[in-house]
Amino acid sequence: MAKERKVPALIDNPMSFCAGCGHGIVIRLVAECIEELNQQDNIIFPIGVGCSSLLGGGMVADRLHCPHGRAASVATGMKRVTPDTTIITYQGDGDAYNIGISESLNAAYRNENITVITINNTNFGMTGGQMSWTSLPDQKTTTSPKGRDSGATGLPFRFPEMVAGQFDVAYAARGTVTSPKNVNKLKKYIKNGLEAQINGEGYSIIEVLSPCPTNWGLNPVKAMEQIEEQLIPYYPLGVFKNRKEKQDA
Numbered sequence: 001m002a003k004e005r006k007v008p009a010l011i012d013n014p015m016s017f018c019a020g021c022g023h024g025i026v027i028r029l030v031a032e033c034i035e036e037l038n039q040q041d042n043i044i045f046p047i048g049v050g051c052s053s054l055l056g057g058g059m060v061a062d063r064l065h066c067p068h069g070r071a072a073s074v075a076t077g078m079k080r081v082t083p084d085t086t087i088i089t090y091q092g093d094g095d096a097y098n099i100g101i102s103e104s105l106n107a108a109y110r111n112e113n114i115t116v117i118t119i120n121n122t123n124f125g126m127t128g129g130q131m132s133w134t135s136l137p138d139q140k141t142t143t144s145p146k147g148r149d150s151g152a153t154g155l156p157f158r159f160p161e162m163v164a165g166q167f168d169v170a171y172a173a174r175g176t177v178t179s180p181k182n183v184n185k186l187k188k189y190i191k192n193g194l195e196a197q198i199n200g201e202g203y204s205i206i207e208v209l210s211p212c213p214t215n216w217g218l219n220p221v222k223a224m225e226q227i228e229e230q231l232i233p234y235y236p237l238g239v240f241k242n243r244k245e246k247q248d249a
Contacts, residue, residue: 008035012060020220022177022210023051023119026190027059029183030088030117033191034061037198039086046074048091048100050126052119069100072107075114086197088115093134093207094124097157101133108163111170111202115193118159118205120174121212122231129215133157136234141215156234160207164241170202172241176209176232178224189239196243209235 008031015024034040045063047053048071066074071089079087089096096104096118107114123141124130131141131148134156138147150156164172171193175186186208193204209231211223218226 008032010034010040010060016054017051018212018214020211020213020223021051022121022208023054025177025183026117026119026186026208026210027090029187029190030090031059033187033194034086036191037194039194039198042084043086043088044078044082046071046078046087046089048089048095050092050095050124051121052090052092052095053126069095069098070103071095072100072103072112072114072116075116076107076110076112079112079114083113086115086194088117088194090117091119092125093118093120093122094127094130094132097133097159098124104159105163108167108169108203108205111168113197113200113202114204115197116203116205117190117193118207119210120207120235121210121215122156123212123215125212125215129212134235136230158235160205160240163203163205168202169204169241170196171204171206171239171243173205173239174207174209174235174237176227176237177211178209178227182237185237192239192243199245201243201245207235209237 010031017023046066049068075087075089122134130143135148137150160172173189175189176182189206193206196204213223
């Protein structure tokens with residue numbers, strides 16, 4: 001008989017995301033990492049506007065619902081006032097990379113000692129499926145019904161690669177939730193991002209490619225397949241900036 005997995009104590013209610021959404025998997029992984037690092041009583045989440053705001057419906061932890069796009073700035077203030085507290089921003093790509101791109105870039109540029117988790121489902125998931133900076137070329141959204149014209153709107157945005165290559169950040173990675181293997185890798189990325197903060201190494205970003213069946217107009221299985229077939233070729237998985245202690249090992 002398979003051993004039953006223990007539900008992290010930080011999770012007290014079922015998540016209320018759409019069927020097939022990846023948010024619930026990611027939140028479970030975050031909760032597991034927090035407990036394994038013994039940070040469950042030392043955590044604050046600045047939460048973005050969007051689907052990410054539903055984190056508050058199932059997680060027992062201190063959290064603050066920030067103005068749209070401002071979680072990185074709020075996290076910066078929290079960390080500077082309470083430097084021994086573990087601060088995790090939890091945002092979507094529209095919140096972090098569109099509305100809040102200035103705040104996100106400046107936190108990374110200053111190498112603020114925070115952990116950033118961004119769910120990239122290539123659209124504004126909660127507000128109606130509008131085009132995001134991460135929407136793929138020719139992707140149909142409610143604001144690009146004929147497909148994204150990258151010649152007019154620019155190419156999709158790769159935030160982890162940008163900050164890893166241009167700024168002195170501690171850690172940058174991208175994972176996904178499409179298979180048990182990828183989920184296990186993603187958990188390692190999240191744990192590394194948290195350990196970097198706990199050890200005072202600086203800014204970490206973990207981006208997650210996540211399905212959005214509702215706005216993509218697909219069933220959950222097809223949405224996972226779309227990540228494998230279309231998103232990963234443009235948004236490669238892996239670590240783009242490793243922690244110094246890992247590089248020296």
